[in-house]
Amino acid sequence: MSDRPGPEATARLTRWEQRTEVPLFLAGLLFLTGYAVRVLAPHDAQPWHDISLTLVWSTWLLFLVDYVTRLRLSGLGYRFPRVHWLDTVVLLLPLLRPLRMVQVYQAVQRRRDRPRLNLYARVMTYAGMTVGLLGFAAALAVYNLEHRTPDASIRTFGDAVWWACATLTTVGYGDATPVTFWGRVVAAGLMACGLALLGAVTGSFSSWLIQVFAREDEKRPPERG
Amino acid sequence: MSDRPGPEATARLTRWEQRTEVPLFLAGLLFLTGYAVRVLAPHDAQPWHDISLTLVWSTWLLFLVDYVTRLRLSGLGYRFPRVHWLDTVVLLLPLLRPLRMVQVYQAVQRRRDRPRLNLYARVMTYAGMTVGLLGFAAALAVYNLEHRTPDASIRTFGDAVWWACATLTTVGYGDATPVTFWGRVVAAGLMACGLALLGAVTGSFSSWLIQVFAREDEKRPPERG
Amino acid sequence: MSDRPGPEATARLTRWEQRTEVPLFLAGLLFLTGYAVRVLAPHDAQPWHDISLTLVWSTWLLFLVDYVTRLRLSGLGYRFPRVHWLDTVVLLLPLLRPLRMVQVYQAVQRRRDRPRLNLYARVMTYAGMTVGLLGFAAALAVYNLEHRTPDASIRTFGDAVWWACATLTTVGYGDATPVTFWGRVVAAGLMACGLALLGAVTGSFSSWLIQVFAREDEKRPPERG
Amino acid sequence: MSDRPGPEATARLTRWEQRTEVPLFLAGLLFLTGYAVRVLAPHDAQPWHDISLTLVWSTWLLFLVDYVTRLRLSGLGYRFPRVHWLDTVVLLLPLLRPLRMVQVYQAVQRRRDRPRLNLYARVMTYAGMTVGLLGFAAALAVYNLEHRTPDASIRTFGDAVWWACATLTTVGYGDATPVTFWGRVVAAGLMACGLALLGAVTGSFSSWLIQVFAREDEKRPPERG
Known part of the structure; x- marks a missing residue:
């Protein structure tokens, strides 16, 4: 009952993942765009509505195809999920x-082959971008769930983005907060995912700053002796 | 006036603790379930009320028996507490x-004997689970203490869970806060216990992410040379 | 223009500091008690008022005597401050x-000469105690400054303690906040001093937890091989 | 298509930067003073208004001259930005x-040539000063953007400073929050820049405290043996 696929299955899976990762990332951005259009466009704007529906469902179909292909390539069967x-x-x-x-x-980064950033800068870039996209997605979802509720404090998309910023940084002013059940579930998810990633950004920045100052110490002595 | 038991007492105590730890954990879950039923069931629902009382007191009796047994096995006498x-x-x-x-x-983990998670993943799993259970227990206690107060902002159990999430992540919106004395004592306890544990989760995640990126650096060179 | 005293001045100063540190700590507690009585006692309660004034001023006189003695022992003169x-x-x-x-x-700890706590536990104990005393002092000061202001949200000493807890843990509900100028100055000081110390508690706890899990890894192998 | 200038260009650039860094820092302080005067002086106070305009624009001209000089010295051309x-x-x-x-x-620090602070103290000093100046600048900007809005909660400069403190420490009471679009953009920027720097302060303090306690462990043994 091994959970690990054989070596050739792993190789096939790795090749597939390397080939699909950039297309899938672009599909993910298209999905987010489609969702954003659906949430933000006025409700009677027919062309936008159709475009967004097409984008969301066609990209999701891509995700499904990718998932099924990887399930079959892996040779794991029902244990894959x-x-x-x-x-x-x-x-x-x-x-x-x-x-x-x-x-x-x-x-x-591998493709551009440019001199790589140092370790901390890469962790910060990755975690910062992930947090940014997650926060944007959460702001869209919360705006969609909240803005028609009678006693909502999140009424515009600007409020939702402001709420997402205040939540991710744990400032939490409380001037805009979700009040519906599902809005709060999304918010709790954002706190859980986002805070850990933001902790990574802060931790990396702190380590990097200490490294910068420590390196200067090493450079200084010859200047004196 | 040594505070440490002799070697054979330690061995007996260790054996007892290893045998009882899983049953006691299950008893702890039953206690929490009983307390949840007592707090959340409507007040005139007689069967639920009886069930919860039985659960709470019988599991607490188990805890007492375990405590007394360990007190006697340890050979520490009145210094045990x-x-x-x-x-x-x-x-x-x-x-x-x-x-x-x-x-x-x-x-x-020892019993399942599966390939162990790495250090950071284990700290995160442990601290995350502890925080989750503590937060649930605190939400129950605060709901119980607050929801009948006239000027309470925590009126449903959903509010209490939302409050616990916002408190544990230090977001602290302030849209739902305890107003009674005992509610605030529980809240202060949750802040003290929970924040340290959540700091452990964030710290471990940050360390793990840096480790993942650092390991990739080691893997990359052969790909180039 | 050396800022450092000579070796025999340092020795004299060290001896003085070692002899006075416990009495001064007790004087500090008395000062805090006196201040607490002055703030919390009803205004017409004459005996309490006199007791608190005596405590505050006599302990402050002790602090002054200690300061002047150390200034003279150090041989630093006007550079001491x-x-x-x-x-x-x-x-x-x-x-x-x-x-x-x-x-x-x-x-x-030196005097009791008991088996010392490990590094992280000592940092946590020290930082936790300092934070607790600072928070209590800040709650007293803010209560004193705020509770007679017409639009204050901190009206009882319980509110002030609740505010100090929510501030030190950076939860910041905002249901009780200082509104006067000096109340906000004290609050900003508490944030600055307290947060750094609380960061030390969280950081030490996180390091300690990782150490505990890492040590278990070292213990486990013989159990298997 | 190298992004790095040649060695003699680097040397010239470094010499220029070493000569200008202190004057530019003073110009930066003058800029901030000029901006503060412009924001805080009453609107009909003609002399102050003129002084602030002169300060802001002349210092900015200095910044521009420095930027153009460095652009030309670097030999990077259009790639410099x-x-x-x-x-x-x-x-x-x-x-x-x-x-x-x-x-x-x-x-x-190099010029004063005094015994250098240890690594953590320097990181804390640098990050603390940067955070302080950034917070002051943000408070000025937010006060300028908000205080004439009808439903603003930031009405005086004191409110703006209080808001900046509560934001930078992530306490976020929510009793004073920006409500305009640009005010919120400044606030989001302050959260992003400031929190990372404050994380550096907290992290360094925590590391320094652990170092202090660890060093004491090394000093203690001879006292006993």
């Missing part, structure tokens, strides 16, 4: 797709 | 029992 | 005295 | 100038 649980969650809730960005980020 | 002060606190306030989860967690 | 700036600040604002607790803590 | 993107941002938004303080701080 449990082993690759993050992929399963991301398939069902595509707004969480930024969480898989770590692979895309590596792929993009 | 001071040496094992965390156990004493947990006996008197069984809602704090999640704090003892570290032993249970180890025991469960 | 600049070199020992923390002592100067603490003399002028005795409510900040918990900040000097690190020396007391060491002295007490 | 992209390579030195932080300098470009700081030229366009001079209120962000504290972010470049790390160089100034080093320069000042």
